[in-house]
Amino acid sequence: MLRSLTACTTRHSWKFILLWSVVGMVLTIFGQSKLYSVTEPDVGNFLPKSYDSAAALHIAEDEFGAKPDGNAVTMLVAREDGRKIAAADGARIDKIAAGLGKHRLVMEKPEDTPSFLVTDHSQRPVLRPLADAPDKSFRLLSVSLKGNKNDPALQDLFRDFREHAQKEFDRADLRSGFTGGLADLVDTADDQEDTEMLVGILTMGLIILLNVLAFRSVLAALLPLLAVTIIGGAATGAVVGAAMLFDFKLDPSTPSLITVVLLGIGIDYFLFLLFRFRELLRADPAARPRDVAAECAGRVGAAIASAALTIVAAFATLGIASFGQFKVLGPAIAVCVLVMLVASLTFMPALLAVSGRKMFWPSRSLRKEPRPGMSARLGERVARRPFLFVAASVGLLVALSAGALGMKMDYGTDAGPDDTPAAVTAKEISKALPGGVDSPHTVYVAADGDGVKKVTIDRAGLEGLTKDLKAVKGVGRVAQPVLNKEHTAAKVDFYLSVDVQSQRARDVVSDEVRPVVAKAAPPGTEAHVSGQAAIFSDISEAVSKDLKVVFPVAAALIALILVALLRSLLAPLVLMLAIGLGFTATLGSGVLVFQHLLDRPGVSFTLPLVLFLFVVALGTDYNILISDRIREEMGRPGSARQAVAAAVRHTAPAIVTAGVVLAGSFASLAVNPSPATQEIGLVTALGIGLSSLVLSIVLVPAVVAMLGRATWWPSRSGRGSGGAHGGRGGSAHPAPAPAQYAAYPGPYQQQDPHYGQQYGSQYGPQYGSQYGSDHDAQLRR
16 A cells, blocks of 8 residues: 555655645635644643543633633832832822723734734733832733733733833833743743744754755755755644644643754655665666655655554544643654654655755765765674673663652742843832732632522621631731622632742642641532642542553554564563663663752653653654664674674665754754753653664664564564565565575675675676576565
């Protein structure tokens, strides 16, 4: 089936190129314009309704018609001369605030996007008083704007409001500052804009440089990036369309992860095809590029399909997670990878068929087989001393794995630098008011029942609750209860005296506040706690449960795919053990760096699960590629160790180049202002490096060299001739020749006796003729 598909795409290459170009352009415009309409900025909405904070949000919406506003900005207003706010100053502040609330903010419409794809954020801001400093040094106001705070259009609207507000207060000799919500995001984005642009340029430069070094070609360096850009736009549009069709929301971090994943695996798959395409062109200089492209895609397509389906299966397991942030990440990544898989089997082969030998211009590498390089020497050494390489690899991975001991989870949400205007304003506020003043928590009390006979709640019945709440150590201030119109629900705001992002705040809410609230709630009512610390306390519990379920299910699915691909039980076991060691070593490295060396409270709560999926699923690509090639080489006459050496020689350059590109893509996330995203980027980059440089080209080949053809037990595949795919073709080079042809001279004979014995005989007239016939037969099949 794969060969029929790739033959069709190379036969009608220009049609497929045109189709992908049009689809990519249309879906790119659609995806970028509608991306933020399917993004959920409030992490609390990803919690199941069974959790306490989710139940509190439910009461807030049903009984009070509102939910916590993630866009709320705290505005500080003070006198320019530093004096205390007097009564006259307070009156001026209130008057200016009322005027700001009446001023309509108008969003500028983008000229390059159709109007029906644009979400108009034009609106009037909502301003209300928040608190005064005890020493009257400033007054705080709350500012709210409707919309997705991650949408650049809404961020531009906030910039317009901030500029207008500062001008109005300046006229009254008052200064203003903004912090929290949109203010933090906007200041961080402005602070990181130049850095992110520079890192993006460097990432693209790294990919181009590596491709130039690998192929000595301009087209081979630039075409993969262009192709992946087109495919990436199509994949993003497909994800947005799927989210709208099936009514699910994406986490704000998902788009950046999608970009990195698509760039990484897209370049990987293109490199796998390019290296094999060049190898086949060298083997048969007279062949038509279209036929070679079809043959190349047919041979590598099975490995690419298996690798992509492994990623899809791994992320599909997130569908059983209880935490919605994980649950939506799975379908998003799965859709992207499926789009990339289809493109790898259609669009990329079509590009190879059209470009042909020009793909490698001006390099002359197609004219002759290059001398054995580092990959050939590595393959020879791994095959000759497998025990040594297994011991060294396992020792390194176990040592790194030890770093995971004592791992702690960090649920902090501080996502910005500490020197932005928003951060400076937050520090000024914290000097005069409790740490939680800009992030209040709320106890929601609602009457039990179905609406027929609900008890009535009054303030007197809530006195015990407020009194006990004030007595909790860590609670700074408790506001008066507020009742709904029917007096069937009430809310009590309280402020923590500790940093709401700290572990101490989560402990106060979960271990002290919630038991007090449950005990002091009036008879016939239910009471729940909402707020940042409450939400992340529940997230901590949800994540802990999901880790225990997703890990084994994902591992089982990946193992099943490997069994189906390799038609063996022992080989998948070897790969799964290697992958497991790679994961623990990567996680241990992350703990050593971020928790111990950088002295952070712990690693991000999302890191273990996301790392498991990315490192295991993406790293498996390389293991599949090397295993498939080893199996192919073992299908030819010769020893198992010769097959391992040949497989490493031909596959290591593609794996190393692809691994460095993918690791570099993830490493670019290090400039992201979110500590969690930084950790995911850097630690995943390290994991990909270990997978490509240690597991795939050293540990796995060394283990196979030790086990020999028993690796494929109980399958008998790998014996005799015909290749790993039952006659679909094997190495681009001929099988090892009989002994009488070993004396024929050739570049391998001159460089290395072993390679001379294995490959030098291809220059013999009889054997060369035999190989040409066999190769033609393989193409026909």
